[in-house]
Amino acid sequence: MAKNRYVGEYPVIGIRPIIDGRRGPMKLRESLEGQVMAMAEAAKKLFEENVRYSNGEPVKVVMADTSIGRVPESAACAAKFKKEGVDITLSVTPCWCYGSETMDMDPMTIKGVWGFNGTERPGAVYLASVLATHAQKGLPAFGIYGHEVQDRDDVTKIPDDVKEKLLRFARAAVAVATMRGKSYLQIGSVTMGIGGSIMDQNFMEEYLGLRVESVDEVEILRRMEEGIYNKEEYKKALTWTKAHCKEGRDDNPDFVEFLGEKRAIKFTPEQKQKQWEFTIKMYCIIKDLIQGNPNLPDGFEEEKVGHNAIAAGFQGQRQWTDHWPNCDYPEAVLNSSFDFTGPKEPMTFATENDILNGLGMLFMRLLTNRAQIFADVRTYWSPEATKRVTGYELEGKARENGGIIHLLNSGAACLDACGECTDSKGNHVMKEWYNVTKADIKKMTDATVWCEAGFDNFRGGGFSSHFVTRAEMPATMIRLNLVKGLGPVLQIAEGWTVNLPDEVTDKLMERTNPTWPCTWFTPRCDGVVGSAFENAYSVMNNWGANHGAISYGHVGADLITLCSMLRIPVCMHNVPQEEIFRPAAWNAFGMDKEGQDFRACAAYGPMYKNIR
Numbered sequence: 360m361a362k363n364r365y366v367g368e369y370p371v372i373g374i375r376p377i378i379d380g381r382r383g384p385m386k387l388r389e390s391l392e393g394q395v396m397a398m399a400e401a402a403k404k405l406f407e408e409n410v411r412y413s414n415g416e417p418v419k420v421v422m423a424d425t426s427i428g429r430v431p432e433s434a435a436c437a438a439k440f441k442k443e444g445v446d447i448t449l450s451v452t453p454c455w456c457y458g459s460e461t462m463d464m465d466p467m468t469i470k471g472v473w474g475f476n477g478t479e480r481p482g483a484v485y486l487a488s489v490l491a492t493h494a495q496k497g498l499p500a501f502g503i504y505g506h507e508v509q510d511r512d513d514v515t516k517i518p519d520d521v522k523e524k525l526l527r528f529a530r531a532a533v534a535v536a537t538m539r540g541k542s543y544l545q546i547g548s549v550t551m552g553i554g555g556s557i558m559d560q561n562f563m564e565e566y567l568g569l570r571v572e573s574v575d576e577v578e579i580l581r582r583m584e585e586g587i588y589n590k591e592e593y594k595k596a597l598t599w600t601k602a603h604c605k606e607g608r609d610d611n612p613d614f615v616e617f618l619g620e621k622r623a624i625k626f627t628p629e630q631k632q633k634q635w636e637f638t639i640k641m642y643c644i645i646k647d648l649i650q651g652n653p654n655l656p657d658g659f660e661e662e663k664v665g666h667n668a669i670a671a672g673f674q675g676q677r678q679w680t681d682h683w684p685n686c687d688y689p690e691a692v693l694n695s696s697f698d699f700t701g702p703k704e705p706m707t708f709a710t711e712n713d714i715l716n717g718l719g720m721l722f723m724r725l726l727t728n729r730a731q732i733f734a735d736v737r738t739y740w741s742p743e744a745t746k747r748v749t750g751y752e753l754e755g756k757a758r759e760n761g762g763i764i765h766l767l768n769s770g771a772a773c774l775d776a777c778g779e780c781t782d783s784k785g786n787h788v789m790k791e792w793y794n795v796t797k798a799d800i801k802k803m804t805d806a807t808v809w810c811e812a813g814f815d816n817f818r819g820g821g822f823s824s825h826f827v828t829r830a831e832m833p834a835t836m837i838r839l840n841l842v843k844g845l846g847p848v849l850q851i852a853e854g855w856t857v858n859l860p861d862e863v864t865d866k867l868m869e870r871t872n873p874t875w876p877c878t879w880f881t882p883r884c885d886g887v888v889g890s891a892f893e894n895a896y897s898v899m900n901n902w903g904a905n906h907g908a909i910s911y912g913h914v915g916a917d918l919i920t921l922c923s924m925l926r927i928p929v930c931m932h933n934v935p936q937e938e939i940f941r942p943a944a945w946n947a948f949g950m951d952k953e954g955q956d957f958r959a960c961a962a963y964g965p966m967y968k969n970i971r
Contacts, residue, residue: 361414361704361793364650366667369412370536372420372529373445373468374399375436377452377461377485380428388428391454391480395426398451398475398514402525405517410529413725414704415793418533421445430460437465446536447529449473450489453514454480458489463498467970469532469924470500473525479511490943499942499963501528501920527940531921534725537669539568539967544649544666545712547576547674555713555904556674559841565965566847566925567718572666574648576679582644587662589643589654596639599699603800604688606631607808607825608874624814631811634684634820642689642698645673649693649706670721672709675770676816685812685821686710690771691876694720696730696792697774697800704792705730710770711906715839719849719908723837726917728791730773732909734766734878736836739899740867748870751863756831756855757881761894763857766836766878766909767871769816769823776878776909777806778830778856787830789911810874827864828878832856835914836880839927840903846960849922851915851932852898854882880909883933892933901931916940926960929953 363369376399381387403420410418421443423436427450440448448463453475463470470493474486486504493500505521517525543563550556563569582588614621626634647655651665673686680686692698693708707724709717710733720731741762742753757763766772775789779802782788790799806829809822838850857879859867868877882898884890891901916938919929923941930953939952941959948958 363412363414364704365541365669367540368444369416369419370446370533371444372406372418372447372449372532373436373440373443374403374420374422375448375450375463376423376426377450377456378426378428379454379456379480380460392426394453394511394514395451398453398473401515401517402449402451402473405522405525406529409526410533411728412533413537413728415728415791418529427461428456433461433464437463446539447532449525449528451475452485453477453482453511454485455482456485456489458485458492462489462492464496466498467966469535470498471503471525471528471532472500473503473521475509475514476505476507477509477511477513494944494947497963499944499959501940502943503528524940527917527920530726530917531924534722534921535924537725538721540570541669542570542572542667543714543717544572544574544668544671545674545714546574546579546645546648546671547679547712548573550674550711550713551676553711553713553905555715555906556672556711558714562841562847565968566927568967569669572668574666576674578648579641579644582647582662583637583640587644587655587659588640588647589652592654593640593643596643596699597636600635600639603804605808606822607810609811610874611811611814626811626820630820634822637684638686638688638821641684641686642692645671645686645689645693645708646706670707670709670717672712672714672717674712676711680817680819680821683819685769685817685819685823687770687812687821687823688809690733691774691824694730694733694771694773695775695803696790696795697803701797702792702795702800705773707731708771709733710768713906715841715904716906716908719837719839722918722921723835723908723910723914726914726921727910727912728793729789729911730775730792732766732773732776732878733768733771734876734907734909735768735905736764736899736902736907737767738765738871739763739896740765741896745863745867749863749866751860757857757879760854760881760884762896763879763881764895764899765867765871766880766907767875768906769812769872769875772824772876772878774803774807774824774826775911776828776876777803777826778828778832779803779806787832789832813872813874823874824876825874826876827861828856829858830856831858832911833913834880834909834911835918836882836907836909837918838903838907847927848903848930849918849927850901850903850930851918851934852882852892853913853915853933854880857881878909885933891931923956923960924966926963926965928957928960
């Protein structure tokens, strides 16, 4: 676990035990108290044992002081939850209750309702009633109801299907609520005309609850020249980097003809050493800009506070990189689950200041607590083209799904993506950052070399990480896009990384840039003619931008739930229909699941639109 690096507290989940308010001679309410509170305690335990904040701590869960049967108890619960900082509520009941009197009426909380499937008391009737009331009042809520009837004494035995929905709701809600009030820090501005790096402050504020902070790239130079960084941290980072970051190939020619003269291109060892020192100072300074640093020199109290950023990006190209060393080392290490201090919470950082791709990385980092990959969705290789160029026939999932997509970009791919770490069963994984060990760090750094930046792209030099993902791992690739007249939409492609033979990877890499991190990916496809998931080619052909954010694991269902909370429709996905979990009110917007999503998101609008 790590210290909370953000200003403010993490979001809290509040459990609301709902009960039939009738008392009288039959003591109806009294007879249900034990059952209701046991159900609430079971939900609390499930969350505390399975959901974590981004710093690794178990989620904080509080309960109402009493069961809630009438309005005064609802009000007392709301008052307590306000003091406790509750952003997420789960109402639970095994019985009939008075819906409009007991429901959560706070328009800013994320709401779920779990109705116990038992025959003794109509928990399902209450669930249907209160969800209808939520819809009628414009307060979307997630409905949770088990498939199988349980005995009344089984309230603490949560069925697997109910657990799945409860945890999906909690993971997504904690991720959404964690973003609120934090910042996106853009260092620089638009990169090479890339649309994703054009900041839309209204979108950031209204949909995500994020504020936007902007600093010019020259701030990094100012801090270098004025010594506004911690010298001891810099020395430790430099020493660690020399010990763990091996230099790779340098493909730059010695000279080129330019304006009738020979111009030296290849940097000398002394120049490369200066580039290392420069980029490591960049790393320390960018880290300070993001989260602040109380250990900066005295007299720089303003700089000590940072920008409370939960995500950030760096413009780089071209004004910076045409003259100064690139930001590839800071980008890669910030996004990784470790640095010179050891294991650390990854810091979401977008190369080329592609804000929209950085946000995709942020969504998945908060859902999984794992490092994320930033990459170009660069090239589709069909089985036929792969065989023509390399003589190799694609096998397994790559063949089944009609080819592979090359994920390749200098910069912000986390080193975890090399896939060298394994779990207790020997499976290759990208671990939650708090489970990363010193041995894991050695595996990842041993698998990575740092190549001198190509002069064609980066005239100022610098070092780009290079590794190959040599493992088959489940992975999810997403892209957040902004479409004028429509708003934000998300694309999701679940699939797998592909482990090609080294000689095949080498041949394909030599056709592009062999000094950058390389991941081969194949999406899970359906083979349906005309579908966006007919094959790997159709996935790439339908992709909405040049970049993708990639996470370990199949997390598409969690993303769909998260997006519904943010009112962001999902325009393309290959998540099984039975795993889709959105607020119950979405069912009123038609019978087709994706059409429902678009219509409901348009009707409800951004969550934070009216509170700025």
